[in-house]
Amino acid sequence: MIETRHQTELLALLRDEGPMSRVELGERLELPRARVAAEVARLGELGLVEVAGPSASRGGRRSTLLRLAGDLRILGVDVGATSVGVAVTDAACEVLGYTVEDCDIRQGPHAVLARVVELAEKVREEAPGRLLAAGIGLPGPVSFAEGMPVAPPIMPGWDRFAVRDHLGGLLHCPVAVDNDVNAMALGERHSGVARSLDDLIFVKVGTGIGCGIVLGGKVYRGVAGTAGDIGHIRLDDYGPTCACGEVGCLEAYFGGSALARDALTLARSGRSAFLAGVLAERGEVNAHDVGLAAASGDFGAVNLIRDGGRRLGQVVASLVSFINPGMVVIGGGVAQLGHQLLAEVRSAVYRRSLPLATGNLPIVLSELGDTAGVIGAAWSAADRAFTLSS
């Protein structure tokens, strides 16, 4: 849809800084007025830009303010291992409607994406408008360029499934496909705790452990798209076996399955009365129970979180020394583990990383929680829709 680099720049400027006059746009982009007028007229024809009203006077004749068209809609989709969330936003990625429900990713792409489309129809009724683009985050490695998951460990049936093309066909709009953690990082950067920060790392601790890297305001994906995949950094050559087939990975110590495994051991050994109670009542214990147990002061569960937090902190400390970010955000399914986990990670990072790198480094919990992923996915979709397709 977009025809020139200048159109991309104009749209991004209006999105990021709100309504502006032609004169201001020209000054900001160092473009002649005639060129701005021509590009803006074209964006108007495409239905992307509209008149917002007269600007505040700067002395002379009042000029007209332009803004992104108010009827534009973007969909943000966050597919997790066990849930799916869908949001509809305006062109500036402000959420206008949102829904989330349980959904097992192992149903495969056809069933899950069909449900995504149903949920999208539902939320779009709350905020009707013209659908510009959709973004979707998936819980596994994604080839961003091809718009598909590649060898995802916990997504049977999804390997190299053409999510971008399939979902684009169902929704009749361009689709951007990304890793869920990258989307969460973008979400926090756009409207969460990391607003206005250009360099941050977002660490997700949930079923899997991963890391989204934002550098210079953009997601950094690496040459093969695997940047941030810290769950399989090996901490010990003789550590526990991981779902990925290797041993000693961070995830094998502190991912969702590892926590469930250790919780079961605790419950059976009698070292946790809380978890033993859950096991007796329900016949199983999971990572969520560990959080509840720790919150109730159960010593065994607290130790589990501290131990895992120390290992996670060890990895994060290396990343901080290496990349010197402006903030570390911790999110994912850790709401219950929150502050105890945070304390351990902080302690490890502040002890092990360079003073210069940690001097002004906030290490904080995610602010958006569940909606970080959908907002980030919508942001990715807007970026894609506003970019010159080559």
Added chain:
Amino acid sequence: MIETRHQTELLALLRDEGPMSRVELGERLELPRARVAAEVARLGELGLVEVAGPSASRGGRRSTLLRLAGDLRILGVDVGATSVGVAVTDAACEVLGYTVEDCDIRQGPHAVLARVVELAEKVREEAPGRLLAAGIGLPGPVSFAEGMPVAPPIMPGWDRFAVRDHLGGLLHCPVAVDNDVNAMALGERHSGVARSLDDLIFVKVGTGIGCGIVLGGKVYRGVAGTAGDIGHIRLDDYGPTCACGEVGCLEAYFGGSALARDALTLARSGRSAFLAGVLAERGEVNAHDVGLAAASGDFGAVNLIRDGGRRLGQVVASLVSFINPGMVVIGGGVAQLGHQLLAEVRSAVYRRSLPLATGNLPIVLSELGDTAGVIGAAWSAADRAFTLSS
């Protein structure tokens, strides 16, 4: 000197891709012909751009090729702990003259920078021209924005010394100050083994251990300028004491002083006949001797390198999982340790990092060796000279 963003873009294009006609420049930058003509005329007045001759015919009237002015000169300076190298290059950072000599950084900034100016005069005689800018790499943390070292551990007297202003005053040109490892990374990216690669990490193993990160073709410095400072990542809470005051740092295991310390132990214990011989003859042993001993097949020295290489590899493996670079380049004072060290690092990275991240990952030795730093410093200087000063 530079007045508009378009001038910066024009200069960078001519530097990176060689002579071009006005029409080509306009097409590449999506600028109207009149604008290109005006900007080029201004760059001509500034003496930055000149006519290179007629272009190959494209059917119609032959157009004129433009290039960076041939008489422009840039200085690249690489200050190490024990040496100083100075190169003079053209505006495209091709080396026209180079000299290097021993120099103890502990003499302090006044003495060292005075010597830099003498060496600069010497190399400039080999390639006379108009000095556009100078770049200098220093072996410690640098505030790039302020142009000065900040709390450098091995540079007594240099802390917050205004290198940019002082050297600029002596040379009468703008000066860019950077960390030596960042400069080396840029040098390899511009004209060494990493040519044409946008994402790479350069690991320097010498007196200190550090890492230069190039992402999207640019040095990534982090929010406080400490990105890449991997020498002080803590490997063991109960490890050897480091010069930085902490314990268990990578550098405390494998930096130049650590190697010298371990070599002395080896020599005294009788576990290395080679090093014992050096100690008896010279009264001391250093990291360089370890390399010579290993090259001669001395078992104790080989073990020292393998042990250090394994620890370095462990750190590099985390970085590879995290940043998913296109190449890892190993350089610094490791010429003699070269291939044994490389083998250990490769083994650790390929064993510990993600298959997707290591599938196409070359781990190689620096190609430029001593001149990586001066070329990178010149590149930094050119970037600075070509950038709109704000």
